Amino acid sequence: xxxxxxWVGIALAGALSVSxxxxxSTGGKRAEDARKAAAAQGRAAVNTPRWTFAMITxxxxxxxxxxxxxxxxxxxxxxxxxxxxxSHDDEAQQQAQLVDAAVDKKVxxxxxxxxxxxxxxxxxARAEKAGIPVITVNSGSEESKAFGALTHIGQDExxxxxxxxxxxxRRGRKKALCVLHEQGNVGHEQRCDGVAETFRGRLQxxxxxxxxxxxxxxAIEAKLQADKSVDSVVxxxxxxxxxxxxxxxxxxxxxxxxxxxxxxTVAASLKNGTLGFxxxxxxxxxxxxxxxxxxxxxxxxxxxxxGKPVLTGPQIITKDQASALADYTERGTR
Amino acid sequence: MSAATEPAADERVLPTSSLRRLLSRPELGSVxxxxxxxxxxxxxxxxxxxASSLSTVLYASSTIGIMAVPVALLMIGGEFDLSAGVLxxxxxxxxxxxxxQMTANAWVGVGVSLLVALAIGAFNGFMLTRTKLPSFIVTLxxxxxxxxxxxxxxxxxxxxxxxxxxxxxxxxxxxHAVFASTLTVGGVGVKVTILWWLGLVxxxxxxxxxxxxxxWIFAVGGNEDAARAVGVPVARTKIGLYxxxxxxxxxxxxxxxxxxxxxxxxxxxxxxxxxxxxxVIGGCLITGGYGSAVGSAVGALLFGMTxxxxxxxxxxxxWFKFFLGAMLLLATLLNAWxxxxxEASK
Numbered sequence: 211x212x213x214x215x216x217w218v219g220i221a222l223a224g225a226l227s228v229s230x231x232x233x234x235s236t237g238g239k240r241a242e243d244a245r246k247a248a249a250a251q252g253r254a255a256v257n258t259p260r261w262t263f264a265m266i267t268x269x270x271x272x273x274x275x276x277x278x279x280x281x282x283x284x285x286x287x288x289x290x291x292x293x294x295x296x297s298h299d300d301e302a303q304q305q306a307q308l309v310d311a312a313v314d315k316k317v318x319x320x321x322x323x324x325x326x327x328x329x330x331x332x333x334x335a336r337a338e339k340a341g342i343p344v345i346t347v348n349s350g351s352e353e354s355k356a357f358g359a360l361t362h363i364g365q366d367e368x369x370x371x372x373x374x375x376x377x378x379x380r381r382g383r384k385k386a387l388c389v390l391h392e393q394g395n396v397g398h399e400q401r402c403d404g405v406a407e408t409f410r411g412r413l414q415x416x417x418x419x420x421x422x423x424x425x426x427x428x429a430i431e432a433k434l435q436a437d438k439s440v441d442s443v444v445x446x447x448x449x450x451x452x453x454x455x456x457x458x459x460x461x462x463x464x465x466x467x468x469x470x471x472x473x474x475t476v477a478a479s480l481k482n483g484t485l486g487f488x489x490x491x492x493x494x495x496x497x498x499x500x501x502x503x504x505x506x507x508x509x510x511x512x513x514x515x516x517g518k519p520v521l522t523g524p525q526i527i528t529k530d531q532a533s534a535l536a537d538y539t540e541r542g543t544r
Numbered sequence: 545m546s547a548a549t550e551p552a553a554d555e556r557v558l559p560t561s562s563l564r565r566l567l568s569r570p571e572l573g574s575v576x577x578x579x580x581x582x583x584x585x586x587x588x589x590x591x592x593x594x595a596s597s598l599s600t601v602l603y604a605s606s607t608i609g610i611m612a613v614p615v616a617l618l619m620i621g622g623e624f625d626l627s628a629g630v631l632x633x634x635x636x637x638x639x640x641x642x643x644x645q646m647t648a649n650a651w652v653g654v655g656v657s658l659l660v661a662l663a664i665g666a667f668n669g670f671m672l673t674r675t676k677l678p679s680f681i682v683t684l685x686x687x688x689x690x691x692x693x694x695x696x697x698x699x700x701x702x703x704x705x706x707x708x709x710x711x712x713x714x715x716x717x718x719x720h721a722v723f724a725s726t727l728t729v730g731g732v733g734v735k736v737t738i739l740w741w742l743g744l745v746x747x748x749x750x751x752x753x754x755x756x757x758x759x760w761i762f763a764v765g766g767n768e769d770a771a772r773a774v775g776v777p778v779a780r781t782k783i784g785l786y787x788x789x790x791x792x793x794x795x796x797x798x799x800x801x802x803x804x805x806x807x808x809x810x811x812x813x814x815x816x817x818x819x820x821x822x823x824v825i826g827g828c829l830i831t832g833g834y835g836s837a838v839g840s841a842v843g844a845l846l847f848g849m850t851x852x853x854x855x856x857x858x859x860x861x862x863w864f865k866f867f868l869g870a871m872l873l874l875a876t877l878l879n880a881w882x883x884x885x886x887e888a889s890k
Binding site: 271272295296297298301302303304306307308310311312313314315316326328329331332392393395396399417 | 590591594596597600603604607695704705706709800803804805806808809810811812815851852855856858861862865
């Protein structure tokens with residue numbers, strides 16, 4: 211029995227030392243909690259009635275960009291004492307039906323993306339007929355006013371594309387590849403067309419299936435292997451930049467990878483020089499401002515922008531600014 | 545035997561009560577499920593039972609249901625169609641681009657698109673009956689080809705990924721009225737697709753239960769060789785079923801086009817599975833030979849109620865697919881159980 215107790219003691223001591231040694235002093239949940247504590251604390255700062263705002267986007271399932279937009283919107287909703295509802299569908303018809311559902315619910319304000327403007331026209335008109343103020347975000351700057359929305363908040367995709375073209379010229383690039391990961395997204399076409407507008411070299415479009423990462427990687431890889439003269443790859447979303455970097459190294463190409471939008475990986479890659487530059491449209495701001503401006507309209511009848519879109523981008527981010535943003539991308543607000 | 549004898553006196557015919565007949569209907573399980581979901585969301589979702597909300601739910605159901613009817617018929621006939629989702633987009637694209645490029649009346653595009661859709665349906669059926677390959681493979685090929693053609697042709701002809709608007713062309717208003725208008729009934733907007741849907745369900749039910757063609761469909765789905773042996777035109781029936789799916793895709797496609805004036809070329813992928821789910825929830829057997837058109841409508845209604853009910857209940861939409869999967873399993877289990885009980889009590 212005594213021998214048994216000794217064994218148990220040794221086993222316990224062993225287990226304890228192993229579990230102590232197994233603790234990671236870097237990263238993980240603990241580091242995340244510490245970051246969260248450093249972020250804004252949520253409490254309503256106003257005593258207006260508890261209005262309900264619904265946001266309906268064209269995002270697919272599980273999209274990092276839209277997580278950031280949402281986190282901005284939720285932050286503003288907490289501050290403005292707003293009940294915030296979010297729904298999304300990447301099929302135009304379904305997205306229109308979701309707007310209809312929000313109107314049926316008699317919400318106090320609607321935030322909607324117009325990536326597929328023709329499909330959303332009737333639904334937005336129905337919202338206005340019901341007296342619900344609408345703000346458009348992210349895509350649809352050209353249609354927003356015609357549809358009768360208060361304001362559009364986002365970046366003009368063509369202007370953002372042109373900024374990328376200018377930056378490529380500054381870097382002396384000759385042949386660029388524009389990787390489109392959502393076939394059918396007009397905003398993406400505008401971005402690539404914008405790049406082509408100002409870029410003095412040659413630009414080629416490459417369509418990939420954005421819902422299938424290995425497929426994206428092999429497509430870029432094949433293109434880089436087939437055409438050795440490509441010296442820069444422009445991806446249209448942060449998650450695809452990392453994939454393009456992998457494809458570049460597998461293809462043994464020297465092309466520089468640049469991207470639209472930011473995330474933690476992109477910020478880190480900018481810092482260590484794996485990526486050339488990123489053009490940010492500040493998604494956090496799009497969500498935050500949309501909710502805040504709806505609140506201002508309900509509370510004070512304020513409208514921002516004077517009938518013109520309120521631009522949240524483009525902001526070119528290179529190695530120099532990347533380190534300052536790393537903390538923000540880590541906590542999911544940039 | 546004189547004509548005066550009672551027909552019920554025939555000892556070879558098993559007398560069945562009306563309750564038992566009800567229990568052996570394919571759609572019974574899904575009707576029970578639909579009622580349960582309706583009651584559930586009526587309690588859980590604020591404003592779900594409002595007339596305008598129900599009209600939104602019915603509209604959502606009709607956009608699936610229009611396709612679920614011919615897909616159900618095809619599945620009763622023992623085959624699959626994986627190209628149904630993108631075929632909807634294809635027929636909308638053909639209609640829109642033909643009218644625009646030829647500067648023709650919108651109805652010309654509508655007609656051409658019908659011919660193209662039916663040709664694609666006939667191609668599916670012809671390939672299947674000629675090559676003897678499983679329909680899964682044949683229509684998977686068509687699905688991929690159509691997906692590529694949708695994008696390729698749109699880029700080639702229009703230079704962008706979505707078609708140019710035809711909202712200002714002749715014939716558009718009348719076509720809009722037929723395919724995409726909203727009728728106001730008692731102050732509530734009712735989309736015309738709901739009428740198309742109910743009409744299709746009625747026609748399909750009549751074909752299945754009251755015509756020779758309906759018997760052929762059940763026969764080829766139940767046992768193809770036996771059907772052929774008794775003189776059922778198997779190939780013709782199956783080609784006809786695929787053309788029926790094409791007809792549904794044409795109606796859905798025209799609705800897409802005339803409600804939005806422009807079509808995105810990359811859409812429709814993945815919807816074919818939703819049509820199949822609606823048919824299966826509605827009591828169609830995946831092996832063929834059993835099912836009903838009404839069931840497919842109930843399946844589509846279940847889908848519409850769930851997809852919009854989650855929004856009305858203000859739940860996190862991330863979980864939508866989970867609920868859908870759970871519902872599919874529950875509904876099919878319920879169907880199987882009800883069918884077993886019905887057969888055991890014979």
